[in-house]
Amino acid sequence: MARIAGINIPDHKHTVIALTSIFGIGKTRSQSICASTGIAENVKISELSEEQIEQLREAVAKFTVEGDLRREVTLSIKRLMDLGTYRGLRHRRGLPVRGQRTKTNAR
Template sequence: MVFLLGNNFHELKLVKKALESFYALGPQTSERILAKYSIHPRAKIGTLPPRTITALTAELSSMKIENEAKKVIQDNIKRLRDMGTYRGRRHAMGLPARGQRTRNQTETAKKLNKVERRG
């Protein structure tokens, strides 16, 4: 098991997939990190030297991921709601906020656009 920023990963897991498992790190960001440290895209976590793992941990700790990224998104939605924009009102009502049709199926949007209603 390899320990990377508070998470344990199996040694046979791809480094790219391990990086993408963090919230707010997608394919492009993980590829950019791999290129920065010259890690092969198909490399496994168990084959990395300890210095590289330490460098990856330092890189990830300087980024806004996991709870910090979720907080930023919630703050952005709260700002939209406070300003009274169309998107903010749609988020508050739990309806689609990005132009999807609401005539037939809105259940998925109602599940995904839930925001706690305070104040």
């Protein structure tokens, strides 16, 4: 198993799909990482050389992923709650934040 950004990447999956197992990297970002490193998207992780895996590590390191991203999101929500904004109050009460209905759902 290759280890990128502190996460064990599954060997049996294609490169694009395997990179999405890292928090903060979705399909579009993984496609752009593959394009920038010159690695084909349909190649499995087990077939990559150590140099190619190192290229992937360097490309992923340019983005905010995993623990740093989780901390950033948590601090952003905490900041909203501390400021007393409407969104912060909804987070604090555990209710929908983005305008969803609460008459029948979110109970």
